[in-house]
Amino acid sequence: MSYFFQFLFLITFIGAIAFFVINIKKVIRNIHxxxxxxxxxxxxxxxxKMARIALGQSKMVVRPIPGILHILVYLGFIIINIEVLEIIIDGIFGTHRIFSFLGLFYDFLIGSFEVLALIVVGSVFIFWCRRNITKVKRFFKKEMNGWPKEDGNIILYIEFILMLLFLTMNGADYWNNANQGLELAGSFPISQHLFSFFQDFHPSTLHVVERAMWWLHILGILFFLNYLYYSKHFHILSAFPNVWYSKITPKAKLENLASVKKEVELMMNPEVDPFAASPNNENEASEKFGAQDIFDLNKVQLLNAYSCTECGRCTAECPANITGKRLSPRKIMMDTRDRIEEVSKNIDRNGQFKDDNKKLLGDYISSEEIWACTSCNACTEACPISIDPLSIIIKLRQFLVMEKSEAPMEINLMMQNVENKGTPWPFNNSDRLNWNN
Incomplete structure (x- = not known):
């Protein structure tokens, strides 16, 4: 029977890892x-920057209470899952607590894992209360209806259950050994007291309980690993590369379009033949300005969309959103990710992308939203993992202005003045010396 369970574990583990790898490859393909x-x-x-922001979570503690709680959950959940390595080895080889030979160090590890597990349980409960009882405003914006709202709670439930299964497994193992007078492997400062009622159970019952919790715990971890792809909590994996690839130049610095810059340079140098300036001049003339769909965004912007935690700090700081405008930087990132996933399913079905008559601009994000942006960079400053919603907004604006000639009346008037009078203001050039009066 032992060999059967080893085989069952091995098949389950390989299947879960294979499914995870398939989804990760899909994400990488989509980013490219x-x-x-x-x-x-x-x-x-x-x-x-990655060490400070992604690992050290320096931007999370700007709001101390949720920031510190998040760090506790993050560290606790990651450190506790070190014991997953032992579970995997035990599952493959049919052993039990194979690292127990480490002696006192093993006792310290298991004991510290239990303390961290209890901290995670407490922190998760507080997070649940913030979402469902005190109802923090930024969790209840329009874009958070339906799945995004449910996803936030599902993650909390999974983390709570995984920690509880871990403690229950340890408690059953402790009392099973204690009741039989066997040598204890590990230290159980939380579970032995939390599950003290196990001392009245028969050893065979405790063995069944311990094995059941062991299986549920590892299956829960494998499920959680594969759930990440469908969840906003994919940022557990993507936050590190997202911060590493994020913008390191000043936030207010906008990138020039290379094609526009080249045309201006040609105009400023009349001696250069514009048709001889580049062998690819014809292709450059047909280049799309700005972004209409995800194919026009760069790889970092698509990685940003996958990394969004939907925490809403960007939207909470957005002056346009605060004053009642339709713009929500969080929604910009969520819409971009939704469009990526729609394109991804299209590619999966057809082997390559087939035009679906949909675009990011118009079908997902409206022009009203992007023109409400003040370009203040409050959203990029607030993001805990250096996501840049403004860069996507600017690219969409560039498309509207340079490809569609669509802009608010005030902007059109300004550009007409620049073209006709050389200034943004509607004053006659002959009166230029009187403008300051």
């Missing part, structure tokens, strides 16, 4: 639908 290359410059700066 974007333009350009992922930045590789200033590596030392990027490593330091």
């Amino acid at each position: 639908l974007g333009t350009g290359n992922l930045p590789q410059d200033n590596k030392s700066i990027r490593w330091k």
